[in-house]
Amino acid sequence: MPKRPPPRNVAGATDRRIDKLLGLLADNATVVVSGAKIARQVGVSRSAVWRWVGTLRGLGVKIKGHPKTGYQLETVPDILVPELLQPRLKGTQFGRRIHHFFKTDSTNSVALRLAADNEPHGTLVVAEEQTAGRGRLGRAWHSEKTSGLYLSIILRPEFTPTKSGLAPQQAPLLTLTAGLAARDAVVGVTGLAVDLRWPNDLLAGGRKFCGILTEMQAEAQRIHYVVVGIGVNVNHAKLPAELEPIATSLRLATGRGVSRLELLASLLASFDRYYNQLLREGSAPLIARFTEVSSYAQGKRVRVVAPRETITGVTEGLDSTGTLLVRRDDGQLVPVLAGDVTEV
Ligand code: BTN
Numbered sequence: 001m002p003k004r005p006p007p008r009n010v011a012g013a014t015d016r017r018i019d020k021l022l023g024l025l026a027d028n029a030t031v032v033v034s035g036a037k038i039a040r041q042v043g044v045s046r047s048a049v050w051r052w053v054g055t056l057r058g059l060g061v062k063i064k065g066h067p068k069t070g071y072q073l074e075t076v077p078d079i080l081v082p083e084l085l086q087p088r089l090k091g092t093q094f095g096r097r098i099h100h101f102f103k104t105d106s107t108n109s110v111a112l113r114l115a116a117d118n119e120p121h122g123t124l125v126v127a128e129e130q131t132a133g134r135g136r137l138g139r140a141w142h143s144e145k146t147s148g149l150y151l152s153i154i155l156r157p158e159f160t161p162t163k164s165g166l167a168p169q170q171a172p173l174l175t176l177t178a179g180l181a182a183r184d185a186v187v188g189v190t191g192l193a194v195d196l197r198w199p200n201d202l203l204a205g206g207r208k209f210c211g212i213l214t215e216m217q218a219e220a221q222r223i224h225y226v227v228v229g230i231g232v233n234v235n236h237a238k239l240p241a242e243l244e245p246i247a248t249s250l251r252l253a254t255g256r257g258v259s260r261l262e263l264l265a266s267l268l269a270s271f272d273r274y275y276n277q278l279l280r281e282g283s284a285p286l287i288a289r290f291t292e293v294s295s296y297a298q299g300k301r302v303r304v305v306a307p308r309e310t311i312t313g314v315t316e317g318l319d320s321t322g323t324l325l326v327r328r329d330d331g332q333l334v335p336v337l338a339g340d341v342t343e344v
Helices: 016-027 035-042 046-058 082-089 107-116 172-190 250-254 260-281 284-293
Strands: 063-066 070-073 098-101 124-127 148-155 195-197 201-204 207-218 223-233 298-305 310-318 324-328 333-336 340-343
Touching (some): 016 035, 016 046, 016 082, 035 046, 098 107, 107 124, 107 148, 148 260, 172 195, 172 201, 172 207, 172 223, 172 250, 172 260, 195 284, 207 250, 284 310
Parallel strands (some): 098 124
Antiparallel strands (some): 063 070, 148 223, 195 201, 201 207, 207 223, 298 310, 298 340, 310 324
């Protein structure tokens, strides 16, 4: 097999040497590491080390010390740099290429640009902060610095002799896959009771804390690539006033902080399993699982504000492409491809 080229340095992405510095401190967590040793091993000047320690402190990483005494981590850092994330993704199809940003406009926009430029399947784009995070239906996604997960995954679900691949009309199944993966991770890490509101919202106590934005480049018969963007409100202590009535964070819902690294690793491990199962066995197990854990899939009275009409009725499950079926009040069964669903 031809050797894969190393990840390129994308404009604005985190300098891999900062990443290395953090990895070095994490590997030597119990000792003070001298500035000279860090500078030598990372390959920069001691003043650059001092500057980067400042950058990391600005992101909430607790580092004791200064250039004369050396440096030591006070706590395990919860920053999503490849050096800390990659070892937690072993055995999955993700994590061979991770592009990390301290700040970017939107991880989905970055991932779409990279995918158009042939970035391979399984590449991750992760940010600590987004300045123009995008939600469904043209909405914005609130992306406070180091409080949430802001992640995009590049997928190329191709037909091969051994795998069934996905047709463009099946792409919505990837939104369900991501929702289930995020749900399993949150339940596993926090123990919270989590509901899934079709197609892509994760709710705790009726309030949304996670959303998924799936974007695709395809022709009639073939998907070129899909970008699945996942946003999770993790450690937000407060949300903007306009979101407070409808949104929450895991910290607000559980009363304690949650490790973003642990949550992200668990989400990607879960995504890996659901994705492989989808390509191996088709959509039936995924739809069955969604129906099992989502109170919205079946028997829920809902209003659906779809692009061209508003429907009121009772949900009657999902078809094999992930389309929601709603029995309208006039008795007709209507397939819903997209729209905002609310309980009525
Ligand atoms: C929604 O519920 O409306 C979808 C929200 C998706 C937000 C995520 S955050 C990471 C990725 N980058 C973006 O700009 N959007 C998605």
